[in-house]
């Protein structure tokens with residue numbers, strides 16, 4: 071099988087991610103069956119696709135005729151799983167993050183889809199290997215991890231589970247390219263894959279800065295805004311949701327190292343029901359729209375390079391594990407975040423001794439083993 075055999079796609083789940091993944095494939099010209107569990111959810115997903123396409127047509131990014139073709143021909147909404155997958159060459163699952171639900175769904179897909187069809191999961195935190203084990207075709211199962219919103223974000227991580235074949239990886243990779251996205255191969259099914267994993271240590275450091283009263287959210291965000299970030303890191307936490315941040319930290323603490331456990335300030339906020347933007351209050355007040363950050367509050371009480379150093383250190387850990395290359399980790403970060411450079415590019419000019427000293431200093435100051443420099447950092451093999 072090769073990429074030209076992929077003509078019909080089924081997307082299972084029409085929520086935040088599923089409707090976006092379907093839209094991207096429709097724009098690329100694929101026939102897409104979109105399935106959700108009831109008509110109301112399907113109607114909502116379809117409406118979101120058309121609203122977004124209308125905007126793209128008005129910006130001349132999608133021709134009006136193509137939108138008409140999507141409406142009349144390419145998009146097939148359905149509530150029946152069998153009907154959705156029986157003609158599919160590729161099935162992409164984007165249902166809630168519950169392992170048992172995903173396994174049951176994959177089992178049903180396995181019984182109803184053509185024997186050659188490839189199955190992908192968009193999971194962020196479940197093991198693709200565990201999901202694949204629910205089918206009789208684990209060689210044809212992989213992760214295709216899109217970022218939110220799928221229509222805008224360029225990166226898709228293409229994840230190899232324990233039994234994924236080279237052919238399946240290659241087809242997944244080329245499918246992402248055909249969708250106008252940037253694929254990065256993730257060669258091992260590790261928690262957080264690449265982007266979420268390599269950004270986790272700076273999250274820990276930001277928690278330390280808050281919890282130990284070194285600097286406040288506005289002081290830190292003002293520094294990062296002055297450096298050109300459209301949103302500072304604490305505002306991003308609020309924007310995404312402190313509950314999501316809390317759960318993500320807990321997940322990494324369970325799966326990777328206890329040092330990733332949620333920060334005390336975040337825990338306090340979550341227990342108080344202050345989740346950020348969605349509740350109107352979090353680290354900032356969102357009641358009047360986006361919080362105003364006073365750039366004059368920029369502080370020198372923390373060094374932004376520390377955030378880069380701990381994340382770059384994490385990149386070297388997953389590279390040593392054979393998850394991806396240094397270059398691919400940077401490509402992934404740039405295309406998932408909009409940062410102009412990846413963490414490795416940012417540390418290239420720094421001497422290994424200086425970086426080692428910085429990371430040892432952070433590990434000691436905050437009592438975090440995860441900040442300790444790796445061998446690759448110490449011997450300068452990131453240059």
Ligand SMILES: NC(=O)c1ccc[n+]([C@@H]2O[C@H](COP(=O)([O-])OP(=O)(O)OC[C@H]3O[C@@H](n4cnc5c(N)ncnc54)[C@H](O)[C@@H]3O)[C@@H](O)[C@H]2O)c1
Nearest residue numbers: 083084085086087088106107164165166167192193194218
């Ligand atoms: N939201 C994000 O930022 C994000 C980013 C990357 C990956 N993900 C992953 O994508 C997946 C979906 O997340 P989401 O944010 O789109 O969730 P969501 O809750 O917005 O959408 C899930 C949809 O799946 C539907 N559903 C439930 N059971 C189903 C079934 N058996 N068959 C078909 N549809 C079913 C629900 O009705 C709902 O419409 C999760 O695995 C999540 O971890 C989410």
